[in-house]
Amino acid sequence: MKLRDYIIRRILLLIPVLIGISFITFFLSHMIGDPAAAWLGEKTIGQEEAVKAIRAAHHLDDPLPIQYFYYLNDLAHFDLGRTGRNEGGRPVIEALKDYFPATLELAILGMGFAIIIGIPLGILSAVFKDKVPDHIVRVLALVGVSMPIFWLGLILKYWFSFKFDIFPLDGRLPYTVLAPPKVTGMYTFDALLAGQFDTFFVALRHAILPSFCLGLITLAILTRMMRSSMLETLTQDFIRTARAKGLSERKVILKHALRNALTPTTTVAGIAFGGLLSGAVMTETIFAWPGIGRFSVKAIGSTDFASIMGFALLIVLFYVLSNLLVDILYVYLDPRVKYG
Amino acid sequence: MADVLLSIKGLKTNFYTYTGVVKALDGIDLDIYKGETIGLVGETGCGKSVTALSIIRLIQWPPGKIDEGSITFDGKDLLKLPLRDMQKIRGNNISMIFQEPMNAFNPVYTIGDQIAEVIMLHQKKKKKEAWQDAIEMLKFTGIPAPERVAKSYPHELSGGMLQRSMIAMALSCKPKLLIADEPTTALDVTIEAQILDLMKGLKTTTGASILLITHDLGIIAEMCDRVGVMYAGNIVELADVGSIYKKPSHPYTVGLICAIPTLDTKHCNRLATIPGNVPNLIYPPPGCRFHPRCNKAMDRCSKEKPGWYKVGEGHYVSCFLYEGGDKK
Amino acid sequence: MDKRFASAIFVVAVLVMAFVLIAGCTSPTPAPTKSFTLVEMTISDPPSLDPGLEYDTACYSNTQNVYETLVWYEGPDVSKPIGLLATSWEHNADFTVWTFKLRPNVTFHDGSAFNASSVKYTFDRGVLMNYPDGPWVGAGISGLLKGGDDWMNSNNTEADAQAYLANEAVKVIDDLTVQFTLSRSYPDWYHVCAFPATAIVSQVFEQSNMPYKYNNWTDTYLKEHMSGTGPFKFVSWAHEDNIQFVRNENYWKTPAKAERVVVRTVPDVNSRVLAFDKGECDISQENLRNLPVFRNSTGADFKIYNDTLIISFIGMYQGNAPFDNVKVRQAFVESFDYETYRTQVGYGYGAFMHGVVPRGLAGFNENIPVLTYNPEHAKQLLQEAGFNKSNPQTIVISFNQGNTGRQTGCLMLKDTVEKYDLGITLDIQELTWATLLDKQKKGELDMFFLGWQADFPTTDNFIGPVLISDVYFAKQVKYKNATIDDLYYNQYFTAKSDAERKQISDQIQMGYLADYPYIVYLQPAAGYAVSKNIKGYQWNVMQSGFMWYDLYK
Numbered sequence A: 001m002k003l004r005d006y007i008i009r010r011i012l013l014l015i016p017v018l019i020g021i022s023f024i025t026f027f028l029s030h031m032i033g034d035p036a037a038a039w040l041g042e043k044t045i046g047q048e049e050a051v052k053a054i055r056a057a058h059h060l061d062d063p064l065p066i067q068y069f070y071y072l073n074d075l076a077h078f079d080l081g082r083t084g085r086n087e088g089g090r091p092v093i094e095a096l097k098d099y100f101p102a103t104l105e106l107a108i109l110g111m112g113f114a115i116i117i118g119i120p121l122g123i124l125s126a127v128f129k130d131k132v133p134d135h136i137v138r139v140l141a142l143v144g145v146s147m148p149i150f151w152l153g154l155i156l157k158y159w160f161s162f163k164f165d166i167f168p169l170d171g172r173l174p175y176t177v178l179a180p181p182k183v184t185g186m187y188t189f190d191a192l193l194a195g196q197f198d199t200f201f202v203a204l205r206h207a208i209l210p211s212f213c214l215g216l217i218t219l220a221i222l223t224r225m226m227r228s229s230m231l232e233t234l235t236q237d238f239i240r241t242a243r244a245k246g247l248s249e250r251k252v253i254l255k256h257a258l259r260n261a262l263t264p265t266t267t268v269a270g271i272a273f274g275g276l277l278s279g280a281v282m283t284e285t286i287f288a289w290p291g292i293g294r295f296s297v298k299a300i301g302s303t304d305f306a307s308i309m310g311f312a313l314l315i316v317l318f319y320v321l322s323n324l325l326v327d328i329l330y331v332y333l334d335p336r337v338k339y340g
Numbered sequence B: 001m002a003d004v005l006l007s008i009k010g011l012k013t014n015f016y017t018y019t020g021v022v023k024a025l026d027g028i029d030l031d032i033y034k035g036e037t038i039g040l041v042g043e044t045g046c047g048k049s050v051t052a053l054s055i056i057r058l059i060q061w062p063p064g065k066i067d068e069g070s071i072t073f074d075g076k077d078l079l080k081l082p083l084r085d086m087q088k089i090r091g092n093n094i095s096m097i098f099q100e101p102m103n104a105f106n107p108v109y110t111i112g113d114q115i116a117e118v119i120m121l122h123q124k125k126k127k128k129e130a131w132q133d134a135i136e137m138l139k140f141t142g143i144p145a146p147e148r149v150a151k152s153y154p155h156e157l158s159g160g161m162l163q164r165s166m167i168a169m170a171l172s173c174k175p176k177l178l179i180a181d182e183p184t185t186a187l188d189v190t191i192e193a194q195i196l197d198l199m200k201g202l203k204t205t206t207g208a209s210i211l212l213i214t215h216d217l218g219i220i221a222e223m224c225d226r227v228g229v230m231y232a233g234n235i236v237e238l239a240d241v242g243s244i245y246k247k248p249s250h251p252y253t254v255g256l257i258c259a260i261p262t263l264d265t266k267h268c269n270r271l272a273t274i275p276g277n278v279p280n281l282i283y284p285p286p287g288c289r290f291h292p293r294c295n296k297a298m299d300r301c302s303k304e305k306p307g308w309y310k311v312g313e314g315h316y317v318s319c320f321l322y323e324g325g326d327k328k
Numbered sequence C: 001m002d003k004r005f006a007s008a009i010f011v012v013a014v015l016v017m018a019f020v021l022i023a024g025c026t027s028p029t030p031a032p033t034k035s036f037t038l039v040e041m042t043i044s045d046p047p048s049l050d051p052g053l054e055y056d057t058a059c060y061s062n063t064q065n066v067y068e069t070l071v072w073y074e075g076p077d078v079s080k081p082i083g084l085l086a087t088s089w090e091h092n093a094d095f096t097v098w099t100f101k102l103r104p105n106v107t108f109h110d111g112s113a114f115n116a117s118s119v120k121y122t123f124d125r126g127v128l129m130n131y132p133d134g135p136w137v138g139a140g141i142s143g144l145l146k147g148g149d150d151w152m153n154s155n156n157t158e159a160d161a162q163a164y165l166a167n168e169a170v171k172v173i174d175d176l177t178v179q180f181t182l183s184r185s186y187p188d189w190y191h192v193c194a195f196p197a198t199a200i201v202s203q204v205f206e207q208s209n210m211p212y213k214y215n216n217w218t219d220t221y222l223k224e225h226m227s228g229t230g231p232f233k234f235v236s237w238a239h240e241d242n243i244q245f246v247r248n249e250n251y252w253k254t255p256a257k258a259e260r261v262v263v264r265t266v267p268d269v270n271s272r273v274l275a276f277d278k279g280e281c282d283i284s285q286e287n288l289r290n291l292p293v294f295r296n297s298t299g300a301d302f303k304i305y306n307d308t309l310i311i312s313f314i315g316m317y318q319g320n321a322p323f324d325n326v327k328v329r330q331a332f333v334e335s336f337d338y339e340t341y342r343t344q345v346g347y348g349y350g351a352f353m354h355g356v357v358p359r360g361l362a363g364f365n366e367n368i369p370v371l372t373y374n375p376e377h378a379k380q381l382l383q384e385a386g387f388n389k390s391n392p393q394t395i396v397i398s399f400n401q402g403n404t405g406r407q408t409g410c411l412m413l414k415d416t417v418e419k420y421d422l423g424i425t426l427d428i429q430e431l432t433w434a435t436l437l438d439k440q441k442k443g444e445l446d447m448f449f450l451g452w453q454a455d456f457p458t459t460d461n462f463i464g465p466v467l468i469s470d471v472y473f474a475k476q477v478k479y480k481n482a483t484i485d486d487l488y489y490n491q492y493f494t495a496k497s498d499a500e501r502k503q504i505s506d507q508i509q510m511g512y513l514a515d516y517p518y519i520v521y522l523q524p525a526a527g528y529a530v531s532k533n534i535k536g537y538q539w540n541v542m543q544s545g546f547m548w549y550d551l552y553k
């Protein structure tokens, strides 16, 4: 099958997945309580009139399946509905457009950290199995997976920003710097696209601590994964062949072992990416990063169904897309794998 | 006799495992002459592969380590060479083909890439040229569509095709010594015959020496000039192929040959199997390692290690029964 | 393993770190602005910036610096109203018609002139948008204007809107005179005109960009744009990130000292403290529970503000047993350990309540006794009410998820009541708002925590919702005292003098004491943090946060 056909097929397959997810989230979220009451909050307790008006305006008195039909119909027109009072009732799409790029940027950079640091560390650890570098890396990886993000974030801020003023405390840009023209919504990328290198560096500087904080667990997981698959690969016959050919150890590891060992690590990275997107709340809270995680928690806190569902659908979409990317990468990494 | 190409003296290779030190090679002595095909036989676990890997220093530490001995090649002791120099010899002067062709190639690169790689490495050729050479080599090993095979990935080829490719790869730098560790064990019989034919032809066309490892005495008879019989980390008998079948001398060799029903068994009392089990190499028997299983064992066999004794022209045995003969 | 390869890997690792550090060090640090930029940090983003739509301090804390109301107060004392956009006002004998003289030569940030039609536009806009969740409905302002109730109860058609407008509830007398006609006597109307939702917006600005529609509040131009008459002009809003303002150089008073204001959303309190200590934050509104986090701060002072417009209380549902029995209610009122609660949850801050009107308002009377903790007497009352060990009963008490202060309150009450050993079990339920309100509506909750933050510093804003049978809280717990209802509806608003009105409010509050409808436990204190080098802050109860105009370094 051609790559293009494969991608098209996979994307078409996305539609039933998204409908399924919308179905589940719709019915689950509508079991939590009365959305109209949730809209009102403490101040307007007992305002029956207001509750009635809101119920009427949002079809809330119709049976659930009918409400779901309304939702699907809107969805088909790329309308995700309106946010709750927390977001001022603006369209969910707009809120997602505001917050998602910020998180995506963190997740991409966090994944970058995880890959650029985690994979070499894993290789190092495997190559020096049971020696000092291996012990150091393994302890670091253990610390990495078990570190509470909240604590890590504050420690990073305290040392790298407060004590030694290397990175800014929080935020995406200093308020003195204008955001680059919006293309992707990710400041670093947009700054590069616009050729504003000063802005790029400032934005990157802001993103480093939070993305490291976000990516650390993934980094540790990739390190461990890389170590074990590297060790596994190094016992394979073809490694002995490569050595018997007279290749240097560096070539043996970086050319022959690495590519084979990357396959399982890639799978894990693909799955972890979805996790980075949906699990950024803590990082976003500590680093005052205006991302989708905070939006989703606020939406859940105020039982804002449209927002919760918009969030869920978007995350699922990117989850599936990142897995698709992994599957495509697979074909490049391992010729035994075919599309299909 | 002809010139010595490679000379192994007192080679001891040990594996330091959690359960103890596996004394896998217990002082191997072996000369390989230029242009000959020498076989190495013995049961599983006797140390044939370890011998082969020790020659090109591919014993991995941990757990394995060559503790004693020397391997002289081209006037240099391979065991003392810096790793970089050793890497220049591997695949170039001494190359190796392995038992499982399916696993011996890297699954993610094409055959052509993998052959060209070794050519580029040792002959400093450009990629394109190396690729051309690789195709030549494939053609040389009798592969019908070498261009197509070169572009194939290992999983797309049959075992026989892969082993031919492996041979092509091993020969691509015109090595002086080709070590073949059970090259046909994983193949079915018709393919085995083709590969053996190919290897037989090689000797005449390339003049390379071949160290052929197998546990199939039939293959030895068909292919080799000389043969060494290994038992538990020792070479116990070394002879021309003719004399070993005519006059097997070491009790182990006798047992080995008598275990083959198709061979002429006039030396055998009966169709025999060797009693007992292969020894544990962590706690090997003292003296001659074969003595616990030997029907002719004497008292001293459990105390001293026998030396080499000559029983015929070019025929040596490591057994006290032949102590009267000339020392090697 | 060859050493070269090992070193190659180390080099990669070092390069990555180096790149990271270089990115950190060499990038241009934004030049510090010489003039004074004020940085405020907030816990959450405002829902929107339309003061006529949002009923939310997170909104007003921004809008009150951009828009101005007709009335404001002299310093912290809300008993001293002064004109802001108005210069003076007068009312007729029965407090139904109010005439305001307006400040001349004031312009909006968009350049248009402030005048009587701006006021009419703002008030009619608030009423006509009729946002059920908004302040005009919620705080009862729409209902106070003549014809407002009819409009709210109508189908909100164009004709209905014209009918409302025909009442001329807000009437332009001349360019600088505007007249309000109320639906009933309301002696405190000028306080309404200090409420941030009634801040005057620019008609020209909104109408030329995107006119609002009747009964349609989903999209208004003012949600994301502002043009007022105040000391600061709106610049930009990056949601959940920051909102930026610059000083209004053409302000009708002396321009503010801060040239620029940045309001950043920083939800984590530890992060705000770090920012204060690093000198990157000047002010923030803080929940009192963050007090301990600020104890070690080197950059910020934690300030306590006592005169809030808030009362905290626990409702007892009187629609069924056991709280339909006044003895049981009294017993629970006497089972709450007010002192301990204030010490533990309020860090010793907050005032005990004399009646239901908090300190600082006209209706406050220190002679009304506070509720007291008296477990012996409470136990006796419960016994009298028929509780005993052999007849175990469960009482459900609930609070909204995450409110740890209220949780502590529940636990304290549970501890006390269950020690009576009268077979009473207190079932504590931590619920989300949605579920809580849902269950409350169905009468499934016996007790629930309530909090009321008044909109105006007026006595009726407490007496009404809390004690009057058909208003919010009383309706919710099914409390009805006919005498109180009568005093409130028929005498309080039409009282001839302030003294007379005060006497009626005293009478109402004394009357309520015998009914024990709530455990009114505290007028909680509020907190805010101020960087050590910021000066000039002051506070009055009508502020929804800092007035940036006052602040300087």
Ligand SMILES: Nc1ncnc2c1ncn2[C@@H]1O[C@H](COP(=O)(O)OP(=O)(O)OP(=O)(O)O)[C@@H](O)[C@H]1O
Binding pocket: B015, B017, B022, B024, B042, B043, B044, B045, B046, B047, B048, B049, B050, B051, B063, B064, B215, B281
């Ligand atoms: N990596 C290792 N760790 C521990 N022991 C090893 C290792 N490799 C080989 N040995 C031991 O060395 C001895 C010789 O093994 P070797 O592989 O040379 O046998 P072989 O003669 O090639 O057998 P086969 O016919 O099965 O290939 C065996 O006893 C084996 O257990």
Ligand SMILES: [Mg+2]
Binding pocket: B048, B049, B050, B181
């Ligand atoms: Mg072997």
